[in-house]
Amino acid sequence: MSEPRRTALDATHRALGATMTDFAGWDMPLRYGSERDEHVAVRTRAGLFDLSHMGEITVTGPQAADLLDYALVGNIGKLATGRARYTMICQEDGGILDDLIVYRLAETTYMVVANASNAQVVLDALTARQAGFDAAVRDDRDAYALIAVQGPESAGILKSLTDADLDGLKYYAGLPGTVAGTEALIARTGYTGEDGFELFVRPADAVTLWEALTEAGKDAGLIPCGLSCRDTLRLEAGMPLYGNELSTSLTPFDAGLGRVVKFEKAGNEGRFVGRDALAAAAERAEQNPPRKLVGLIAEGRRVPRAGYPVVDAEGTAIGTVTSGAPSPTLGKPIAMAYVDAAHAEPGTKGVAVDIRGKHEPYEVVALPFYKREK
Numbered sequence: 001m002s003e004p005r006r007t008a009l010d011a012t013h014r015a016l017g018a019t020m021t022d023f024a025g026w027d028m029p030l031r032y033g034s035e036r037d038e039h040v041a042v043r044t045r046a047g048l049f050d051l052s053h054m055g056e057i058t059v060t061g062p063q064a065a066d067l068l069d070y071a072l073v074g075n076i077g078k079l080a081t082g083r084a085r086y087t088m089i090c091q092e093d094g095g096i097l098d099d100l101i102v103y104r105l106a107e108t109t110y111m112v113v114a115n116a117s118n119a120q121v122v123l124d125a126l127t128a129r130q131a132g133f134d135a136a137v138r139d140d141r142d143a144y145a146l147i148a149v150q151g152p153e154s155a156g157i158l159k160s161l162t163d164a165d166l167d168g169l170k171y172y173a174g175l176p177g178t179v180a181g182t183e184a185l186i187a188r189t190g191y192t193g194e195d196g197f198e199l200f201v202r203p204a205d206a207v208t209l210w211e212a213l214t215e216a217g218k219d220a221g222l223i224p225c226g227l228s229c230r231d232t233l234r235l236e237a238g239m240p241l242y243g244n245e246l247s248t249s250l251t252p253f254d255a256g257l258g259r260v261v262k263f264e265k266a267g268n269e270g271r272f273v274g275r276d277a278l279a280a281a282a283e284r285a286e287q288n289p290p291r292k293l294v295g296l297i298a299e300g301r302r303v304p305r306a307g308y309p310v311v312d313a314e315g316t317a318i319g320t321v322t323s324g325a326p327s328p329t330l331g332k333p334i335a336m337a338y339v340d341a342a343h344a345e346p347g348t349k350g351v352a353v354d355i356r357g358k359h360e361p362y363e364v365v366a367l368p369f370y371k372r373e374k
Helices: 010-015 035-044 064-071 116-128 154-159 203-216 227-236 275-287
Strands: 019-023 026-031 047-050 055-060 084-090 096-106 109-114 136-139 145-150 174-179 182-187 196-201 291-298 309-311 317-327 332-340 352-355 358-365
Touching: 010 203, 026 227, 035 047, 035 227, 047 203, 055 064, 055 116, 064 109, 064 116, 084 116, 096 116, 096 182, 109 116, 116 136, 145 154, 145 203, 154 196, 154 203, 182 203, 196 203, 227 317, 227 332, 291 317, 317 352
Parallel strands: none
Antiparallel strands: 019 026, 047 145, 055 109, 055 136, 084 096, 096 109, 145 196, 174 182, 182 196, 291 332, 291 358, 309 317, 309 352, 317 332, 352 358
């Protein structure tokens, strides 16, 4: 087996005493101390994350927008310069290859950010779909380090280090700027359910920026945070994780995310990979959805995990847990699960999770579990 890759901040994480873990071929910080403390810091103050394992792919050229409109399910040609969009890349049969964020950096330049586990798959798919378009696809995974500061104090911390117009920076927008003397793409995006920023910088500048953010956030209660609390934060916020809620066996409509599929596009006469299969999936979801993604909140204390069966009052399997964890915000175990449509209505009674042979009662709720006040 090959050695896991290390980010530019690897020595910093180890000096901070981080527990490291292999994630998608990268050696990443799982936690620095208490997962719960890190989670609460992001919800109430601010947390600092190294996300340099994410996969950046640049698409440039006169027909870059047309290529992305064809390759992805979203209407990328309508994206204004400086804005970002959540979207997906699907197979011809409609199965999800990955969920993505696309940033329009300039008139003919886009950055596609893929999940670490799927970055090569996305790169290969975009390259294969490039034929016939006057556009270039470039692997920029080694060109960036990615540092995120998330939480209600994040804007104040970042303002002390940049003269960029953060007040004017909308959610899902990005602008070039200088942070602590470091050139960065400053994006108002995140995966925590809180306000926050993701900073794309040169790997050589990562340590300097991390240290500057740490110092600037000291009085605001900012602490370093690992992947473990990032997972509980995104779970509370009802955000899907590829490999759990999303996979090639599911279409965006199966995942309750049909809104990201745009059948009306200006480019390519509306053609895009998976269009016919997704149109059929949309019709199925409208008329007779087999299963729906729901939230589950425990009545007891036992924690469900991905793959555990969801059962009805008679013990008949009606679904499967996709993600589960203790919720520091709610003070109870929570889960996301795909369940039969007949049992998906919030407030449905008699639903339980089979946890090692014992049926633990759970309440069906609408997602997300947590939504920040704006």
